Amino acid sequence: MKHICLYFQLHQPFRLKRYRFFDIGNDHYYYDDFRNEEIMRQITQKCYLPANRLMKEIIAEHPSFRVSFSISGTALEQLESYSPEVLDSFRDLAATGQVEFLAETYAHSLSSLYDVEEFYNQTMIHSRRMEELFGLKPRVLRNTELIFSDEIATQVAEMGFRVMLTEGAKHILGWKSPNYLYKAASAPDLTLLLRNPRLSDAISALFSRYDWNEFPLTADKMIRWIGETPEEEQIFNLFMNYEVLGSLHPQETGIFDFFRALPVLAAKSEIVSFATPSELIDTYQPVAKFSAVYPISWTGEEKDVATWLGNVLQQGARDKLEQWGERVRMIDDQRLLQDWLYLQSADHFYYMKTRGGDAGNFSPYDTPYDAFNNYMNVLSDFLLRVEARYPSTIENEELKALLTTIKNQDKQIKKLEETVKRLKTKTV
Structure with a gap:
């Protein structure tokens, strides 16, 4: 039996308001509440609510159907504020027993690349939050943007996770297939599920592309592609953003019909079923080691992290966060700690990207340089607040002992x- 592992990511950052140089030291509130609420309500109506209704209907009709989600902490907070009915619908899905919720960094941050302690803290905070909401402690980690490396794998294993998702990057796999379980070369007890780029992108990136040579994509075609693979390939990881349903691909493109038909045709094939990440590792064994000396992700042709850290603007912002992490974590001030989390969301770095053009429709800024200036102004004010509480004239070790x-x-x-x-x- 071949298994589809269907996983969706939900994330929304706290977008920053226009913050001028002259606001530094005078205005300590950084967020564009109007825009954040507007975007959350729009996506709720286009995607989250209708997609959750669809998933619930599919689950009711098909006992073998399985689906997995990860929801960033910043998205959870905005859902609680602006669209609590979405959280209720996720609780309903959790109650079916056919849905698995995964852990990730609370702020959808890049902390795994620059701050081991911050990576650990955010992941543990998120795991506890998911357990509070849905009643089960996550067994599986999905790092921000599927970022993975040998070093990160070691940290994830030390956190106690058995499974991690990442990209089936061609330059790592070579001739090997992503349709198996692998184990991390640096942490043999950590099992890896590799995203199938071809099948995942066919849905997430190409579904409504009229110039795609396989257009239109139908559920029948997807099941046929899976059925045509070698018999020993039994795991097909379809990982994508939840906004694929209704937002990235509007409902009129037929995307909801595609997912509604997928379990129907899978059942008719008698060779394709569905499984969660936890079910897969309880059923199959890893076939080989997977090693990434340099970090990989699920983004771009190179599948690297240059989208967020590929230019001097992004690296300068990252360096500033790295320098202050230890000191900020000593703070016993919930407002400062909350701002610290929100300012680490990977989106702020994405808006600064220059490789392959700017961040396009996803960015609230006219240029990457505007994004950088706005972010650094906010960060400067934040660090002034930290400095006021804990002056930099006191060394970290001295301050830690004093506290x-x-x-x-x-x-x-x-x-x-x-x-x-x-x-x-x-x-x-």
Whole structure:
């Protein structure tokens, strides 16, 4: 039996408002609430709600159907604020037992590339949030943009995850197929599910392209392609953004009909079914090692990370985050920590990209340079706030020791207060 592993990503960043140089030190609120709400409500109506209704209907009609999701923490927060009905519909899907929710970095950040501790913290925060919402602790990690390397694999294994998703990059696989389980060369206990680029892109990138030589893509054609593969190839990982349904490809293109027909034709074929990542690793064994010395992702022809860190603008912004990470994590100020998370979303770096043109319709900025200037103005104000609380004249180690002493003193004071309270009660 051949298995389709269908996975969707949901992410929305907190987009920044226009923040001028003269705002630094005067305005500490950075976000374009109107735009964020407008975009979330639009995508909710075009994609999230109708797509979730579709998935629920398919699950009710096809007990063998399976689907997986990861939802970034920043998307969850905006859903809670602007579209809570979407979260309710995801809870309904979770209750079917046919849906798996995956872990990722809370802010959809690039922290795995520059800050090991931040990567760990964000992943753990996200895992706890998913468990609170859907009742199950994630077993599988989907890193931001499927970013993977040997170094990252080691960190993920140390976090306790058994499985990680990444791209079936041709320059890594060579003649080998993505349609098997692999294990990380640097962490043999970590199983890897590799995205099938050809089949995934046929849906996510090419579905409504009239100039594509395989247009139109039908469910029958997809099942036939899978059935024509060698018998021993049994895992077909179709990974894509959820916005494929209704937003990237409007409903009139037939994208909803495609997904509705897919399980019907899979069942008729009698050789294709569906599985979640966890079900796959419980069924199959890895066939070989997979190694990526340099980070890979699911984006661009090169499948690297240059989309976010390929120019000096992006690298300069990244370096600033890297320099301040340790100090910011010492802060006991929820507002500052929240801003720290939001400012790490990969989208801010994407808007600065110059390779292959600018970020197009997805960017709220006219040019990558506008994106860089706006982001660095915001970051400058944020770091001034951090500096005001914890001056850079105090070394990190000295500051850490001082904060530890203060926390210990606070604990001791609370214990003494409790003792005094107990003694007063006894006396009365």
